[in-house]
Amino acid sequence: MLMVHPHPELQFSHVLPYGAILHERGVRFVVFSRSATAMRLLLYKNVDDREPSEIIDFDRETDRWGDIWSIFIPGLSEGQLYHFQAEGPYNPDEGMLFDGRARLIDPYAKALAGTFQSAEDGIIRPPKCVVVDESFNWEGDRHLKRDLSESIIYEMHVKGFTADESSGVDNPGTYRGVVEKIPYLKSLGVTAVELMPIHEFPMMDMMTGKTPTRGNYWGYDSMAFFAPHRGYAASKKPGGQVREFKEMVKALHQAGIEVILDVVYNHTCEGNEKGPILSFKGLENQVYYMLANGGREYKNYSGCGNTVNGNHPIVREMIFNSLRHWVHNYHVDGFRFDLASILSRDRSGNLVANPPLVEAIAEDPMLADTKIIAEAWDAAGAYQVGSFANLRWAEWNGRYRDDIRSFWKGEPHKLGALATRLAGSSDLYQAGGRQPYHSINFITSHDGFPMNDLTSYNHKHNEANGEGNRDGDNHNLSYNYGVEGPTKRTSIEKLRRQQIKNMFCTLLMSQGVPMILMGDEVRRTQHGNNNAYCQDNEISWLDWSLVKKNDEMRRFVRALIAFRRDQPTVRQKHFLGGYPTGRRGLFDVNWYNNLGTAVDWDSGDSMLTCLFAAPTKDNDSENFGRDVLLLMNGSASPQQFILPPVAKGTSWRMFVDTAATSPSDVYPDLNGPRPPAAGKFVMPERSVRIYVASR
Template sequence: MLSQWLPSALTNLNSVTDFKPADFALPAPSTSDIEPESPAMASKQPFMQFQYPLPYGAILQENGVQFAVYSRSATAMSVLLYKRHSDRDPYKVIKFDPATDRWGDIWSIYVPDLKAGQLYHYQADGPYLPEKGHRFNPQARLIDPYARALAGRFQPSDDGIVRPPKCVVVDDTFDWQGDRHLRRPLSETIIYEMHVRGFTRGSASETDHPGTYLGVIEKIPYLKSLGVTAVELMPIHEFPINATNGEKQDRGNYWGYDSLAFFSPHRGYQHGTKAGDQVRQFKEMVRALHAAGIEVILDVVFNHTSEGNHLGPTFSFKGLENQVYYMLNDDGTYKNYSGCGNTVNGNHPICREMIFHCLRHWVYNYHIDGFRFDLASILSRNRHGELVPNPPMVELIAEDPMLADTKVIAEAWDAAGAFQVGSFSDLRWAEWNGHYRDDIRRYWRGEAGRLGPIATRVSGSSDLYQNGTRKPYHSINFVTSHDGYTLNDLVSYERKHNQANGEDNRDGDNNNYSANYGVEGPTRRKFIVELRRRQAKNMMATLLLSQGTPMLVSGDEILRTQRGNNNAYCQDNAISWFDWKLVERNAEMLRFTQAIIAFRINQPSVRRQTFLTGQPTENEVLPDVTWYGPTGKPVDWNSQSRSLICVYGTHGLDDPEAKNVMILMHSGQDSQRFTIPEHLRKLPWQQLLDTSAAAPEDVHPGATGPALPASGHLKLVHHTLMCYVA
């Protein structure tokens, strides 16, 4: 099949020198109707359609544009052309001739004399039978599912016609200056989840382009100084900036989990207003991040769209082939496994093809290094919404040759009860490890009987990932994410405070495993302030010293707060923005995080590529892992103790830089005496960190701190983590 090749001449003509459009000439001409908006001005003009009818979208050719769109049930199709993104009505309407411009279920037409920057919509006629899944509206202006960029906003309507942003014909030519994917192994990756706008929007950001792709470029030195190796960008696919009826929204859409056009970088993050310029600026950002050694992972939302349920507007998929793009109930209403009103029919062949093309588009045209799939369990559901083994979409992503050197990460659950952490796929998929998040939180807030869970999570979650072909690094470890408390709020609030969201505090998770240590929210009580900071350090250190792939959230390294809001999806303001004043104010926490990241990068003992066994060795090399209780004896896993010693040995590591790492954890409310086993005292242990110590003694970069006492005895005060290296 010739359609949608591996990104080649048809997806980026400028990358191939030996392609000629005439090479794919069709044998017969076709005549299409070109009509202005007014029927009274209708006129006919013959066009010679000599292009192959695929790929989908608006593809720029040498002397015009090829438009191709899928619709099985449409009875008529048109392209609407606009001069400005503010225009309410098109200056020209071009009708497809079903006899000559339709190939199977693909409507395709070549229009000469159009250039990059051309604005357009589709318009489709067909049956309106919602109970049978059809929602065609001949007046609706439709966004191309394969649009490469959008321009403008939803416009207010006084005639019942929804006017969404215009699609933009894009020229993908770009000077990448030799850039390619960085191909960093997942085992050596440290992920930094961030929001493009929020990272540089704050008044203290001191950027020339706040809230934009270009603003991120200006902050690359900070990312380099922190030491992270990849940024995971919250959704940058197009999503509505304003309400889809053109009116002002009561609450803004900040996070972006409301997809509008999967192939388009969000226009809200571009500098300036030139239509399509977000494409160039996004590529400049990726190129600059790669030059700094930082990979780019996209958080993608293929589980629902912003068209909503049966009460929602029609501006794209609904008006082209509603029954194919969405999962429907027998009465034509929408299945809602996403919790957002509709569910994309991800395992229908047409949707699989679209998602497949989309991922290749971002990998090839934007050099993206990986993807995190929001509510990925929906991709495990068949066309009827049932969870199935070996779902085609999941397998296709894992096996696609163009995605072979990218990272694929699943949020392995959905809003309808599916929870597949550890069982999402036996292939190369990594997963957000929700068990890790919960077990680390529960241990450090002092729950008894948590020794087994904390040890399992720190050592790579073998209970979840050892069966099959996956490795410890397929566990994406995190304590916090965009969805929930920040690290600072996790140790400052016991109840969510989401009143600002306008939903009477009903939204957001009620089960956070958090603690406030005596006062809800901000306090000046020194004891509580110090304990909260220590707990933040404990969880940050645990995250970065655990086997698996760590992910931290932008701002946690400087103790950013959302004032107890654990669902700030609509807060495009200081609640959500990175507070650059805290870089100096909380320099202690920043320095602590930087030092442990640097240690992790340089120390293979804490980022093994195989699961730990704990098997004894025949020489003096320590086993890959051993566990002890605070008395120095083997752990009683049934104990209610809150104290644990973990020792990573170098056995099995063929790396001269590998060192032994000893981690002492105590989450109790009283002090605890630790005794180091006698055979370990022979090693030249030096301290890396002590979370109970005042800065700068809390962390010693390069593990140059005090030696382990010769007695082998240590006293850890309440809620403390120590780490020694030998």
């Protein structure tokens, strides 16, 4: 049989039905607008040009098909710069905001170039759209398709990862900078990076074209859903970010690391009724946004001024095309949906069961290979953790974060919550037919304190944000152990290190999918700022000198990650229910108090012993795993622990002792000391021990 091997550049891709479509003889421009009375194409020669070099009118008779405006311009090629301009009714009381002077970003623009230019004449001049050639030699690259249950996610900011001078990379703060640091990510052992928003967002003030007092560092302010952010490209060539992003994805895949994008389909940077007209407002405001009071105002379920009308058929199609574009033209492996509960709201803003958009994302055949993760709440009070959607959707488990923080802070009556979270949060996910891997477990994320600050500050310190320390959450469940901020007191510093190790142990030994925040493994600090959305500086950037300074912590975390990857015992695919294993009276999960007897869940104690029995089989693998014995003293005083009788017939070796000094805090080869022959020992305050059974 003749086998045909396609050229690597001809792998499957998703051709967008709208936007600037590159042909051999020119470019076709396609845009949706139902209410426009006229449409124009503005062409530019240079990025810095304030005025177009050519203005081309669409012909209403020949260039409009239904609500689609489509025109072919011969002779144009890759790199052409353009805007749209739409005429139509301006009636804010009815939600109509057409402005024939406005230069509009193409909603389907594949790249933007330049920045906002000063608008002293009242005309906002946004970055220009770029005609892009999507061809790229992927060299056979495909999605890695790692099982979600085996994933270890690293949430990171593309710029902040390497922007600091200490990173030592040739291209700091860029996609190429990430590529240069892939050996670090690989050595850490994470299986996926979750990139904070890389869709285009504003970098400069829209009216002055200058750097704003409080910039948008995080990027949760989308301006173009199909375009990688130009600010993270090393190249300044228009469209250069497209190639660099693809190169980064390919390099990460070659290292065995998946790429998950944090996407913001819930609002845009156009703001409320006082905001600028940049794109969607000027093309079909009533379709793209949820409007209130007859169209005069914007519903604001996002907390950012407007709400994208995601369950309108036109907008739903745009979101699908955006997702498919990133999956098939950029090979990304999955998405984390910011404020995903907004996607569950109908066109009137009401939460509905089985919302069309959410259900369709899960069922879309072109997204079948991807991971889809919901931030299952929004800014208007919706909280759907555990009940967001169907079996395809995983969720950021906010309950996990709060319960684990509370336990290690020392709050009483948290044993039941701790056990439930360790075992995979069956209270949240089992009733809906889901499994432990639908819970994305995290203790810290970009939003809030990093791990170091969680153990160093009782209160937020957001003065640098310029909002009088009023912004940011006041409910941090943090504890400073006697001194607010950095200290030279050895006892406090030791306890802080110990608590960070305790939380890492809990996170990486819990059933479910762990997510680690960038730099937590080396104690990155934000100096008490728990809302660093506007801090594009050392407050947010990773200080790479910490890698050497806190190598002890990095070694500890690396060992935990390696153990998790090797041991199916701590990443089981089904909920543990206290079912017998047929071995020595051992159940799949076994709970005891510190004295090795039954737990009194209402006692208010903070000591717990957990024995995870190795699964009888790891699906298709021959790795049956090992029994894992986890002992946790969350109290503020030393406590005696006695091994439960069911554990005494097993040959145990120490893996972790968070109270010990390095290198005795972790034994990566699982060859640590055996427990005392009598099975009795005293565990220092706020400490964890992990023993692992011989094979």
